[in-house]
Amino acid sequence: MDPQFDEFLHVPARLSIVAVLAPADWVDFGFLRDAIGTSDSALSKQLSALADAGYVIVRKSQDKRARRTYAQLTPQGREAFVRHAAALERIVALARTFDKQPAAE
Amino acid sequence: MNPHDAQSSLEDIRRLQETTKNEIVRRSFAMPRVIIVALGLFVTFASIDLETPWRLIGGALGLFLYVAVGIVYEYRASVQRQPIIQEVLYHGAVLIGICMIFGVGRTLAFALLDAPAHGLMSQAMFGAILASLAYVATAPVNRLVMRSFVQQGGRRS
Numbered sequence: 001m002d003p004q005f006d007e008f009l010h011v012p013a014r015l016s017i018v019a020v021l022a023p024a025d026w027v028d029f030g031f032l033r034d035a036i037g038t039s040d041s042a043l044s045k046q047l048s049a050l051a052d053a054g055y056v057i058v059r060k061s062q063d064k065r066a067r068r069t070y071a072q073l074t075p076q077g078r079e080a081f082v083r084h085a086a087a088l089e090r091i092v093a094l095a096r097t098f099d100k101q102p103a104a105e
Numbered sequence: 106m107n108p109h110d111a112q113s114s115l116e117d118i119r120r121l122q123e124t125t126k127n128e129i130v131r132r133s134f135a136m137p138r139v140i141i142v143a144l145g146l147f148v149t150f151a152s153i154d155l156e157t158p159w160r161l162i163g164g165a166l167g168l169f170l171y172v173a174v175g176i177v178y179e180y181r182a183s184v185q186r187q188p189i190i191q192e193v194l195y196h197g198a199v200l201i202g203i204c205m206i207f208g209v210g211r212t213l214a215f216a217l218l219d220a221p222a223h224g225l226m227s228q229a230m231f232g233a234i235l236a237s238l239a240y241v242a243t244a245p246v247n248r249l250v251m252r253s254f255v256q257q258g259g260r261r262s
Binding site for chain 2: 010012015016019020022023030035036088089094095096
């Protein structure tokens with residue numbers, strides 16, 4: 001197994017959350033829930049796990065109309081995501097190399 | 106971890122990142138926002154040839170619309186993101202371009218329509234119409250440029 005592969009992050013729900021958060025600074029809870037297609041409770045649970053691991057920060061703000069929750073990747077979370085994505089790329093690249101070898105011979 | 110699962114995870118990551126990026130671009134040049142910004146530009150430019158205090162009131166109102174719509178949209182955005190320096194420079198360049206179009210419109214109003222230099226239906230009014238229409242018309246191009254900036258910004262992640 002690639003040493004950069006992050007077992008904790010590879011849980012599909014967690015990886016999806018981190019992937020949505022990566023291009024942004026702060027992402028609204030509702031947008032995150034709709035983007036990954038999950039329930040409020042499942043998202044809260046995974047966000048808590050990510051926050052406990054130091055990968056995500058959660059911020060709550062009081063709007064005039066509603067209470068809004070935002071999530072952000074921490075530098076540690078961003079680094080872990082980049083490393084994990086690179087590990088996945090290497091696994092795929094390695095498999096392609098093996099696939100091509102018989103044809104080359 | 107087998108390669109097929111790794112490939113599938115990478116595809117999911119790319120798809121989800123695109124969802125976030127699409128939202129950033131959609132929000133940046135949403136049509137209601139473009140129209141209010143164009144209205145702000147129109148009011149600011151059109152008031153240039155008015156008498157005081159209407160010139161000041163119009164200028165302040167136009168500037169308020171221009172700034173307020175940006176603040177409200179960013180505050181209420183589902184996806185918040187710091188703009189990269191190229192984006193800020195591009196927005197500055199767009200604004201300079203719009204001012205130049207205003208100048209051209211004003212000159213054309215004087216040369217072709219013999220519009221007066223003062224009053225409501227003055228050269229500035231024609232320049233303002235041309236500038237605000239140009240801003241709305243270039244929104245699809247601005248959206249494309251914004252998308253390329255968001256893609257660039259996305260590469261850091």
